[in-house]
Amino acid sequence: MSATNTLLIEALSFAYGDKKALNNVSFAIRPGECMVLLGPNGAGKSTLFSLITRLYDTRQGRIELCGFDIKKHTRHALAKLGVVFQQTTLDMDLTVLQNLRYHTALHGLGRSVANQRIQQELERLNMYERRHEKVRQLNGGHRRRVEIARSLLHKPALLLLDEPTVGLDVPSRHALVEYVHQLVCEEQLSVLWASHLIDEIYPEDHVIVLHKGQIRAKGSVADVLALTQTSQIKDAFTKLTEAA
Template sequence: MTMQSDAVLEVKDVSFSYAGRLALDDVGFTVRRGRFTALLGPNGAGKTTLFSLITRLFDTRVGSIAICGRTLAEAGPQALAPLGVVFQQTTLDLDLTVRQNLRYFARLRGMSIRDADRRIEEELSRLDTAERIDEKVRALNGGHRRRVEIARALLHDPQLVVLDEATVGLDVPTRKAIVGHVHELARTRGLAVLWTTHLIDEIHADDDLVVMNKGRIVASGTAAGVVASTGTASLDAAFAKLIGRPAREDAA
């Protein structure tokens, strides 16, 4: 597959069923270098199923998924080399320290201890979590655990980072700080970011947006463009119209 000049993730004509139910129906979109792409949909829209296909927890059966021009079907696990992942549920070892968790991941990626320690310090410092490096993960609150997982996803200097409902269960200030940091990563480091969410306030007007409902893409473009195309006054109202639910009365 030939990759477009700035396309890092290409999802084409992907359908997926399990237990006789169609979870994804002809899904396709592109995530570009230096862009924050929000995958927005209500619970049950198919976001996590798609995330599982991108990360190869499930195998793609219909359609194709390519990272940096290499399809998962053809390249297998090697296609995931440019990918950093933050899952919805924590995957840190609670009884290891932050340093031990991150060193373990770095070794799995083939990094030397010296390079790993340098990158660990850099990423934790950017996330204002460096002082927690020798604490056990079990002692961290949800916000700090999530910051450690983001740092882990960035250790090997990926070109694409995918995050599945990364702020679930966090308080509003922590959510805003993490959302702001990931936007900054896309803008300043040229990362391609795919951010799955059901929360409108995590999406900026100039973000790329893919709206899913019942396994299908119902709108795509910039967030501002999706609002304009629906003839509504806000992203909340546009989202409500696209998925067929009443808009919140307090929506702007």
């Protein structure tokens, strides 16, 4: 087991019939590290997330979460994982509080601990006063805040974010990006953030450029810039994804 890594991916490959979606992908994320996953449509980002969350079964390669093999110790591994998908998975006809209590019940948290964590997370996102509102009454930015709060209630070690800012206005998007980076810095949360928006990358982040199922570059922002001999990530991304 590799407990020093929050997430370990080794030689991961996956195909849909004859079409290879991922080809020998390997990388690791350490505690307190934000890894931004960049790639054009069809690069394999969604397939990778589906394998990490066990929506798809891993056939080739290995995935470990906090040292737990995701196939051999699925329950222990997934307990370390928080997820925010691109499409909302909140129940629109339940209140914010009801949505969050349902999540804590699934993770076996007692009522007292659940209430304490719900209040803590909603207050940190300035949403506690809206806890009795139905989700459908909230705008897109506020729904995202609720989903972020929900993903953190069981104290995961790794947060998966699948393009969570899609459809948000600029202030909401910037606030969400800043909040997640604050969690990384202050609580040593590990994050794997799939995005196509270059301005969501902070200088201290790590980056993976995925193209046609293969990792074209990985490392710190400085590492990727040095590899591509560029001065900006957007130029590095263009250079790496235009290659055959």
